[in-house]
Structure formats: structure tokens, C-alpha cells
Amino acid sequence: MGKGGGCVPSKKKHPSSAEEAARHRGSTTTTITNNAPIVADEEINETPSVTVDSTNTQSVTATLKIFIVFYSMYGHVEKLAKRMKKGVDGVQGVEAVIYRVPETLPADVLENMKAPPKDPEVPEIQAAELAEADGLLFGFPTRYGCMAAQMKAFFDSTGQLWKEQTLAGKPAGFFVSTGTQGGGQETTAWLLMNHVIAS
Template sequence: MIVKVVYYSMYGHIHAMAQAVAQGVSQVSDARVDMRRVPETLSDDILEKMGALQARDKMKDVQAATVDELDEASAIIFGTPTRFGNMCGQMRQFLDATGKLWASGALIGKVGSVFTSTATQHGGQESTILSFHTTLLHQGMIIVGLPYSFQGQMRIDEVTGGSPYGASTIAGGDGQRMPSENELEAARFQGRHVAEIAAKLG
């Protein structure tokens, strides 16, 4: 059973969450995890001005995602930073290229799940995941979130991401805050949970 973790990360926050998701998937027997980066649409000059080239170097060993390989997965867990309460443009462009998969029904019945990051607690963590679900539903995917059996999402003793819609992290306005252990544990839980659901459906 193949579970793909397909993500875009500019500064490394989603990459760190994706690694934790993959760890969770790997805890399920017979589950093979494939991590894939959504192709970059910005030039190196722009990325350098945005201070993003250093983070990209950390992800250089992760293979670029292709649309044609998505249908080989039993489950796909998508990761995207938030842009104005929605997915980033790179992810949107990648998903907009999946028309052939939609036309053939290739993703119908497969499990889909989403995790995200925002600069602030209220910067669109839930709306990004919920609006992402629309695309998955059009593809006929079975949506799986982060159930309340992961009780870390109910913590009030610290600032933390996470909701029943999916794992999330708060990057801070300057991007200096990396995912906390609670947020990484939410990502691991989500990865394991998705793989378990996919195994039951398989």
C-alpha cells in the first residue's frame, strides 16, 4: 500500500511537518510512504529575495511530484502553507493539472488528507484545509482529518496548531517558529491514522 505525502514548503515548516506525517505512515505495517515536493513556480532570483533558497536546499533530496503518479497511491496526504486563507499558488497549479485524473475517475475512493501552516493562530489554518477539501471531493476522494482521539489539539497550556480538519503549525510573522513537538505529534498521528484508514478500505 502506497501513501504519498505531497507538499509544498517555502521556508521549511511544511517540510518538517511532512517528515512527521511520513513517520506516522511508516508506523503502519504494509504501508510504504513516498514523499514528493510540488514543483516550484518561482525563479531562483525571486526565491533568493524572499530568503527561501536555504530552506529549499534541505529538500533537494525529495523527488518532485508528478500528476501521473498520484493514481498509484491508496492515500494522498497534502501539505500546503496558507496564502490568504487558502492553499498556496504552487499547490493550486499542481492540482489544476489533475484534469486527466478527474476525467478518468482515477482518484475516486482513495483517501485524501491535508495539513498546513500559517503565520498566526488565526491566519487561515482551518479555512485552508476546508477549502482544499473541495478539490478532493471533486476528485471523489474520501476525506480523513485529525480526530479528537489526538487530544493534543485541545491543549490550552501552549500556543499550538491542529484541528479536527488536520494537523497544522504556526510559523510566526517572521517565520522563525518551527513546528512544536505537539504539532509534530499531530502530524505523526494524522499520517498513521490516514494509513490505517486506507488499509481498512484496501
């Protein structure tokens, strides 16, 4: 977090220095990933012959993992998180995983507040698990222009990750929800910048 370059690889492929040098010389370059020998003569206009050992060829498709970490007391932010997951999963090569932060209120208090039960399908996340993500999205409700206390408690638990700079360079974003228009969304977003940009 903090030194992001985006969570999705660019579609523009920058030429490697070998390709660029070949373009300046007016010749072509063949790139082989298996370090197979290339037999070619630049002065003869022939197709280079390449020997490739097919037993070493592997097809690897990398999948970026985006963790969507949220807190939702009444389910509104959870609905947003599930919509975010649907959008992220729609990008080829990217997979979203949803997590909820630990609840800090006792069950009897939640019952008195008429909070619905938590979805058992959504696992709780611990701070150390953030290191496994390629990118992070955080969602939470606004409480008086700040994030909910449960999310703040979760961020407070990431101290060791901050100390070791484990999350440095991971792109991060967030989404918030309020009960009214102008209910503090902008203030909440602004205050969260301290958590995702701090070095």
C-alpha cells in the same frame, strides 16, 4: 479521492458468506486459497484431509503506499511532512513516500525572499504519478486563507486524472501551516474539500 473508506484495512474481519452459512448449519468450513480438493464428510466427526501443492504456495505481504505531497517555501511544511511520514511508516503494512510539488517562482525571486534551497533528497512529483498511490496526504502553507499558489497549480494540473476518475475512491487528507494562530488554517482546510471531494 472522494469515496474513501480509509487507507488502513480494518482489523475486524467480516465473515464470508460461506463461513456465515456454515455457522447457521452448525458445521465448520475449511477455506483453501489454492483451490486444493477438500475431502470431508459433515456426518462423520473427523478432521478433513486436504491436499495442497506446495509449489504453488506464495507468501505475499501487501504494502499500502501513501504519498505525502507537499509544498514548502521555508521548510516548515516539509518538517511536518517528514513527521507525517514517520507516523505513517510506523503502521505495519503501510509505507509513506514524500514528494514535493514543482516550484512556480523563479530562482532569483526565491533568493530575494531568502527561501532556503530545496532538499535534493525529496523528488518532485508530476500529477500522473498520483495514480500509483493507495492514499494521499497533501501539505502546504496558507496564503490569505487559501492554499499556496504552487499547490494550487499542482491541483490544476490534475485535470486529466479528474476527467478519467483515476483517483476516485482513493482516501485523501491534508495538513496546513500558518504563521499565526487563527491565520486561516480552517478556511484553507474547508476550501481544499472542493478538490478532494469533487466528483
